[in-house]
Amino acid sequence: MDNEEIKAIRVDDLTVAYRDKPVLWDIDLNVPPGVLMAIVGPNGAGKTTLIKSILGLVKPAAGQVLIYGKPYQQQRSLVGYVPQRESVDWDFPTSVLDVVMMGRYGIIGWIRRPGREDRELAMQALEKVRMQDFANRQISQLSGGQQQRVFLARALVQDAKVYLMDEPFQGVDATTEKAIVELLQQLRSDGRTVAVVHHDLQTVIEYFDWVTLLNVRSIASGPVAEVFTDENLHLTYAGRVAFSRESKEQKNSLSDGDKQ
Amino acid sequence: MNLMQILKGLMFDYTLRTVALGSGILGIVSGALGVYAVLRKQSLLGDAMSHAALPGIAIAFILTGSKAPLVLILGAAAAGWVGTLFIMAVLNKTRIKDDSALGIVLSVFFGFGLVLLTFIQKMPKATQAGLDNFLFGQAATLMERDVIIMGLLGAAVLIIMMVFWKEFKLLSFDSEFGSSLGFPIKKLDFILTGLLVVAIVLGLQTVGVVLMSAMIVAPAASARQWTDKLGLMVALSAVFGALAGMSGAIISSVTAHLPTGPTIVLCISFVVAVSMTLAPNRGLLWRWFRERRNNRRLRLEAVLLDLGMLAEQHEDLSHGHPASVLNTMSMGQGGVERSLEELERRGLVQNINEDEWALTQGGVKEINRILEHREVKKV
Numbered sequence: 198m199d200n201e202e203i204k205a206i207r208v209d210d211l212t213v214a215y216r217d218k219p220v221l222w223d224i225d226l227n228v229p230p231g232v233l234m235a236i237v238g239p240n241g242a243g244k245t246t247l248i249k250s251i252l253g254l255v256k257p258a259a260g261q262v263l264i265y266g267k268p269y270q271q272q273r274s275l276v277g278y279v280p281q282r283e284s285v286d287w288d289f290p291t292s293v294l295d296v297v298m299m300g301r302y303g304i305i306g307w308i309r310r311p312g313r314e315d316r317e318l319a320m321q322a323l324e325k326v327r328m329q330d331f332a333n334r335q336i337s338q339l340s341g342g343q344q345q346r347v348f349l350a351r352a353l354v355q356d357a358k359v360y361l362m363d364e365p366f367q368g369v370d371a372t373t374e375k376a377i378v379e380l381l382q383q384l385r386s387d388g389r390t391v392a393v394v395h396h397d398l399q400t401v402i403e404y405f406d407w408v409t410l411l412n413v414r415s416i417a418s419g420p421v422a423e424v425f426t427d428e429n430l431h432l433t434y435a436g437r438v439a440f441s442r443e444s445k446e447q448k449n450s451l452s453d454g455d456k457q
Numbered sequence: 458m459n460l461m462q463i464l465k466g467l468m469f470d471y472t473l474r475t476v477a478l479g480s481g482i483l484g485i486v487s488g489a490l491g492v493y494a495v496l497r498k499q500s501l502l503g504d505a506m507s508h509a510a511l512p513g514i515a516i517a518f519i520l521t522g523s524k525a526p527l528v529l530i531l532g533a534a535a536a537g538w539v540g541t542l543f544i545m546a547v548l549n550k551t552r553i554k555d556d557s558a559l560g561i562v563l564s565v566f567f568g569f570g571l572v573l574l575t576f577i578q579k580m581p582k583a584t585q586a587g588l589d590n591f592l593f594g595q596a597a598t599l600m601e602r603d604v605i606i607m608g609l610l611g612a613a614v615l616i617i618m619m620v621f622w623k624e625f626k627l628l629s630f631d632s633e634f635g636s637s638l639g640f641p642i643k644k645l646d647f648i649l650t651g652l653l654v655v656a657i658v659l660g661l662q663t664v665g666v667v668l669m670s671a672m673i674v675a676p677a678a679s680a681r682q683w684t685d686k687l688g689l690m691v692a693l694s695a696v697f698g699a700l701a702g703m704s705g706a707i708i709s710s711v712t713a714h715l716p717t718g719p720t721i722v723l724c725i726s727f728v729v730a731v732s733m734t735l736a737p738n739r740g741l742l743w744r745w746f747r748e749r750r751n752n753r754r755l756r757l758e759a760v761l762l763d764l765g766m767l768a769e770q771h772e773d774l775s776h777g778h779p780a781s782v783l784n785t786m787s788m789g790q791g792g793v794e795r796s797l798e799e800l801e802r803r804g805l806v807q808n809i810n811e812d813e814w815a816l817t818q819g820g821v822k823e824i825n826r827i828l829e830h831r832e833v834k835k836v
Contacts (some may be wrong), residue, residue: 249633253636254633276637280633284631285630285631286496286630289687290681290684290685290686290690291626291686291687292685292686296630299634299635302624302635302638302640303639303640305623307624308620308624309623310622310623311623335685351634
């Protein structure tokens with residue numbers, strides 16, 4: 198019965214190669230609606246590439262991606278995207294509000310300029326990330342955490358059902374991280390699906406309810422309680438994992454085996 | 458020649474008017490389009506494009522035997538475009554990085570263009586003279602007809618830029634996000650690059666292939682110094698370009714033996730120099746002053762805090778402490794006496810006798826304020 202439910206994100210046999218080197222190999226993914234999913238894996242595991250190929254930004258060598266049962270090209274309005282913060286030039290001459298309004302460009306369509314409604318929605322999104330006082334700031338004056346929140350606000354105005362986020366916790370302080378997590382959990386309780394490229398294994402259990410372990414191949418994907426196991430982590434990180442679920446749960450016993 | 462004569466010339470002298478108008482138009486268009494080249498970190502692409510245009514000019518002449526500017530400009534645009542495609546192909550198909558790709562295309566196309574020019578000069582016709590004007594530009598060859606063509610093409614370029622304002626902004630700031638929204642980023646890139654080619658070839662007759670890239674980069678880089686708004690940056694850049702174009706054209710036409718292109722480039726260089734030094738926030742002078750003010754404030758605070766530490770060891774606030782002790786505490790950074798005098802002027806310390814200093818009530822308050830402020834910052 199679970200299988201007949203329409204998946205928010207469904208990836209079948211996805212393979213992506215740069216030149217002749219496979220970056221993603223035969224990935225299958227089934228993400229049900231309304232989960233908050235971490236995508237974890239070592240450097241070069243293809244986490245960003247996975248997100249980009251779901252968004253159609255990277256052309257796969259094989260396989261298909263379905264968003265709520267249809268190809269991405271037909272479902273663009275359902276998908277919101279938060280790219281890596283470093284992917285843009287923050288010295289670009291524009292204001293915070295302008296960047297957030299870019300999230301509305303897809304809805305506004307060609308040639309027409311953003312209007313009052315777009316401006317109001319952008320302000321509301323800025324309030325949600327507590328950046329409303331920065332609306333008219335030049336973006337180069339923002340700290341890393343503020344930049345990240347501006348990108349989140351831009352995704353929020355997209356009003357999407359599926360969110361794909363590339364390292365939204367990169368370079369933010371503990372307070373901001375907490376605020377972002379609360380926001381993501383809010384999105385989930387609104388019934389939206391959020392997939393997040395994540396680096397900190399320590400917080401996976403605390404923040405997320407779904408996880409995909411990736412290392413070129415998909416090692417495991419499912420509820421955190423089921424698939425975030427030491428065995429799967431070892432498979433993902435090829436034994437080089439400095440984190441163990443058991444050691445976290447029984448703080449006294451150090452698992453030295455991991456590091457040797 | 459004085460100002461009145463120049464103004465008169467602008468109104469009644471056919472050549473001067475034509476040249477100034479043409480150079481102004483080229484400045485506006487290259488200034489406006491240059492903003493995108495600079496913001497997308499493609500400044501060198503403009504250089505490669507303009508150099509790549511040279512063989513196009515030569516080939517257009519060889520094929521048609523005509524020196525009509527429109528024919529030559531079409532050739533230039535085609536070659537500039539082909540050069541750009543070459544760069545894209547090199548980037549996509551090989552592992553050569555962008556700076557090398559630009560360098561390769563620039564020099565290969567330019568070299569080929571020079572060979573063709575030499576070949577043309579040896580052709581047994583009398584009409585070939587003047588093609589080498591395209592190297593450094595020769596504004597005096599501009600005709601009213603050419604200026605009208607420049608004006609129409611330039612207006613078309615600017616209108617397209619306005620129509621796709623939102624899209625080009627998205628393309629320049631975050632093209633992948635734009636692509637995820639469904640905008641055909643490659644096509645937009647294609648259009649914007651095409652507009653840049655047009656802006657460049659518009660200036661070839663006046664400024665020449667060698668220096669044209671300055672008209673793309675310099676106005677935009679100057680404008681960026683003065684504003685943080687894209688719209689204002691485009692407008693300012695166009696104004697800077699126009700100013701440099703017109704004044705360069707006028708200066709070179711009223712002075713003997715002064716080539717137009719290089720004079721225009723010198724004018725825009727002057728704008729760059731002024732912008733780099735004087736612009737608020739981003740200007741060098743501004744930064745220097747801000748840094749100096751900061752340093753001085755920190756030095757004053759340090760001396761005040763040192764005096765505070767000394768005062769803590771005595772119950773009597775007005776107990777004097779010698780400046781030489783403070784000098785030792787500041788690790789011999791110097792300027793302690795001057796700082797003390799400045800602090801005294803502000804009523805924070807007082808000179809007890811000759812060389813001994815003490816805090817005032819105001820000084821104690823100020824120390825508490827500073828410490829509180831630092832504490833807040835730490836949290």
